[in-house]
Amino acid sequence: MDVLICGAGAAGLSLAQLLGSQGHRVTLVESAPTVRNGGLAIDVRAGALEVAARMGILETLQRARIQMILGTAFVDAGDRVLGTMTPELVAGEFYEEGENDIEVSRRVLNEALLAAIDLPTVELRYETTVTAVAEDTDGVDVTLSDGTVRRVDLVVGADGLHSTVRRLTFGPEAQFVHHLGIYVALFEVPTTLAPELGGRMYNAPGRMCSVLNYGDRAVAMALFRSPFLDHDYRDIARQREIVREAYREETGWRIPAVVAALDVPEFYFDAVSQVKLPTWSRGRVVLIGDAAHCSALLSGMGTSLAMLGAATLADELAVDGDLASAFSRYQQRMSPVVTRAQASVDANAEIMVPASQQAIDRRHRLARAVDA
Numbered sequence: 301m302d303v304l305i306c307g308a309g310a311a312g313l314s315l316a317q318l319l320g321s322q323g324h325r326v327t328l329v330e331s332a333p334t335v336r337n338g339g340l341a342i343d344v345r346a347g348a349l350e351v352a353a354r355m356g357i358l359e360t361l362q363r364a365r366i367q368m369i370l371g372t373a374f375v376d377a378g379d380r381v382l383g384t385m386t387p388e389l390v391a392g393e394f395y396e397e398g399e400n401d402i403e404v405s406r407r408v409l410n411e412a413l414l415a416a417i418d419l420p421t422v423e424l425r426y427e428t429t430v431t432a433v434a435e436d437t438d439g440v441d442v443t444l445s446d447g448t449v450r451r452v453d454l455v456v457g458a459d460g461l462h463s464t465v466r467r468l469t470f471g472p473e474a475q476f477v478h479h480l481g482i483y484v485a486l487f488e489v490p491t492t493l494a495p496e497l498g499g500r501m502y503n504a505p506g507r508m509c510s511v512l513n514y515g516d517r518a519v520a521m522a523l524f525r526s527p528f529l530d531h532d533y534r535d536i537a538r539q540r541e542i543v544r545e546a547y548r549e550e551t552g553w554r555i556p557a558v559v560a561a562l563d564v565p566e567f568y569f570d571a572v573s574q575v576k577l578p579t580w581s582r583g584r585v586v587l588i589g590d591a592a593h594c595s596a597l598l599s600g601m602g603t604s605l606a607m608l609g610a611a612t613l614a615d616e617l618a619v620d621g622d623l624a625s626a627f628s629r630y631q632q633r634m635s636p637v638v639t640r641a642q643a644s645v646d647a648n649a650e651i652m653v654p655a656s657q658q659a660i661d662r663r664h665r666l667a668r669a670v671d672a
């Protein structure tokens with residue numbers, strides 16, 4: 301088959317590797333000039349570990365394993381440690397300790413996946429996106445941003461939360477993207493703001509600020525509760541302003557210094573959201589990863605679901621040439637784990653960004669009980 305995959309995140313890179321290994325001719329287009337390595341480290345857990353093993357990258361991930369989010373210290377305004385983030389505190393059956401739970405930097409995962417897709421059947425094109433998708437009975441004509449048209453058998457939208465393929469095929473994202481009442485900002489900060497190796501998290505009601513020192517770099521993560529803000533998710537200057545505004549009254553801990561440092565190029569901001577669609581495919585177009593079923597970063601399952609979804613789709617496509625039944629089996633197999641991951645988010649939001657001082661105190665009592 302000729303396959304066009306849009307988006308070179310964990311989902312798109314994994315699917316390109318798996319379909320390329322099966323001998324399919326794959327074109328993978330990515331709008332950014334390189335794969336995107338920013339943000340926090342990511343978690344590879346649950347069934348995604350088997351997918352990593354199949355792709356031959358498990359040992360690389362195990363060697364580069366770090367422990368950052370789990371182990372983060374909760375601190376008060378005076379930087380006194382009040383407890384630690386442990387697997388017992390974060391909800392869901394997905395968190396495990398030890399070998400069965402790998403946290404790695406996004407760069408390590410991307411580089412491992414890129415090395416694994418170095419196959420003659422896979423073409424990777426950066427700074428390219430999809431502008432139109434036109435399907436007829438035998439195939440799909442995909443117009444790319446350079447004006448060329450590719451005739452393919454299958455189009456895969458692996459282009460994340462704000463998927464263009466989903467918009468072109470299923471309609472505007474407002475129908476499918478559900479804001480969870482929380483916003484996230486991630487940005488690199490000087491290590492002087494995170495002198496201690498590991499994570500440190502301070503909370504005021506409805507406002508979380510944390511710094512994570514990875515040894516070679518430090519990242520700040522800010523989560524705050526807010527109703528939906530109508531903003532353009534590409535307008536970075538406005539996003540920085542929103543974050544400054546959200547933390548203007550907060551003077552505790554290192555918040556003023558962290559917020560003063562947010563004027564850096566590597567700045568990620570978005571509404572914490574989930575994607576829910578009744579079906580993940582239409583005709584010869586199918587969605588994987590966040591484009592299909594974003595579970596939100598609070599689930600800790602986004603990357604694992606992306607890899608697992610890619611492998612499930614690749615397996616079902618290998619059964620026979622019937623796309624419709626392959627897509628239906630793919631969705632049937634993935635739905636239960638997606639539903640569980642999406643359901644875990646409310647409880648994790650209470651741990652990461654408690655809404656009230658009572659909820660913050662409750663978290664610290666819980667953490668002390670687990671630590672004891």
Ligand SMILES: Cc1cc2nc3c(=O)[nH]c(=O)nc-3n(C[C@H](O)[C@H](O)[C@H](O)COP(=O)(O)OP(=O)(O)OC[C@H]3O[C@@H](n4cnc5c(N)ncnc54)[C@H](O)[C@@H]3O)c2cc1C
Pocket residue numbers: 306307308309310311312329330331332335336337338339340341342428429430458459460461462463464465486568588589590591596597598600602603606
């Ligand atoms: C810069 C960045 C930082 C992130 N940081 C975190 C984090 O710290 N913690 C966390 O839990 N999750 C984070 N996420 C989300 C996380 O990567 C996903 O939840 C998860 O890995 C699922 O992967 P995915 O491949 O489905 O989507 P994504 O990782 O979002 O990958 C989608 C890819 O598609 C590309 N793309 C988007 N639109 C187009 C288009 N129109 N044409 C071509 N390519 C397109 C994007 O550039 C991206 O490379 C981040 C995502 C990004 C893009």
